[in-house]
Amino acid sequence: MSASAPFRIVSGSPFSLAGLGATQAVTVRFTPTTSATATTNVGFVADGDTLSRVLTGTGTDTTAPTVTITAPTSGPTYITSTTPLTLGGTASDNVGVTQVTWTNSQGASGTATGTTSWTASGIALLVGTNGLTVTARDAAGNTKTVSLTVTLSGTAAFTDDPVVAQSTPVKAVHLIEARAAIDSVRAVHGLPTVGWTDPALTQGITPVKAVHLTELRTALNQAYQAASRALPTYTDATVVTRVTVITAVQLNELRTAVHALQ
Numbered sequence: 545m546s547a548s549a550p551f552r553i554v555s556g557s558p559f560s561l562a563g564l565g566a567t568q569a570v571t572v573r574f575t576p577t578t579s580a581t582a583t584t585n586v587g588f589v590a591d592g593d594t595l596s597r598v599l600t601g602t603g604t605d606t607t608a609p610t611v612t613i614t615a616p617t618s619g620p621t622y623i624t625s626t627t628p629l630t631l632g633g634t635a636s637d638n639v640g641v642t643q644v645t646w647t648n649s650q651g652a653s654g655t656a657t658g659t660t661s662w663t664a665s666g667i668a669l670l671v672g673t674n675g676l677t678v679t680a681r682d683a684a685g686n687t688k689t690v691s692l693t694v695t696l697s698g699t700a701a702f703t704d705d706p707v708v709a710q711s712t713p714v715k716a717v718h719l720i721e722a723r724a725a726i727d728s729v730r731a732v733h734g735l736p737t738v739g740w741t742d743p744a745l746t747q748g749i750t751p752v753k754a755v756h757l758t759e760l761r762t763a764l765n766q767a768y769q770a771a772s773r774a775l776p777t778y779t780d781a782t783v784v785t786r787v788t789v790i791t792a793v794q795l796n797e798l799r800t801a802v803h804a805l806q
Contacts, residue, residue, distance in 0.1 A: 605683070611688050706792070
């Protein structure tokens with residue numbers, strides 16, 4: 545009997561049959577080297593006669609990918625005073641990497657751009673420790689992870705600081721930064737991130753609304769309460785939908801209150 549790789553006969557050969565109707569069990573082992581399908585002919589030779597049977601086997605990919613972080617550092621820890629953060633790195637697999645994703649221990653997650661060379665941008669950091677985990681996956685579902693501990697230090701930096709009344713227009717970026725800063729101080733005091741109205745604010749598209757200001761104040765007040773601090777005071781304490789217009793004064797008050805809690 546004979547069989548070609550990745551098949552091999554492991555038992556039952558050679559053999560002799562004791563007469564008409566006799567049988568013999570033959571074991572053929574399939575040892576795949578890839579996840580592809582392989583076919584072979586098992587040949588039987590007896591008394592000058594040759595008989596063959598086709599065997600087919602499909603390999604299962606059990607090899608996990610590899611993944612590394614190369615930017616902003618290849619080390620296990622990184623300290624920064626700015627947010628958001630961009631990660632970059634590489635991944636490889638014996639068959640092929642299908643996806644690279646990331647998660648932040650503070651609650652956010654996303655999918656990187658690219659596979660063998662990947663970039664994860666716009667990772668919002670909260671003040672303190674952010675445990676970032678990057679996961680590479682292949683088509684068979686095998687995964688490999690790599691971690692980076694990022695510490696966001698210092699006080700929040702704001703665009704147009706201070707916002708100047710009748711000079712600086714209120715922008716989406718002002719609200720985005722205020723949300724990130726407030727989520728950061730909330731995290732320090734054991735509070736969850738906020739489910740903001742219009743989470744993806746876009747300059748020139750998403751209108752600035754009274755509810756945005758109300759949410760910012762409420763979320764920040766909760767952080768003050770968790771810190772056992774007196775609540776900040778605000779101009780226009782009562783915000784009215786379609787009546788209250790968000791002003792430079794109100795934004796500056798929020799920023800000052802955030803800094804006071806950092």
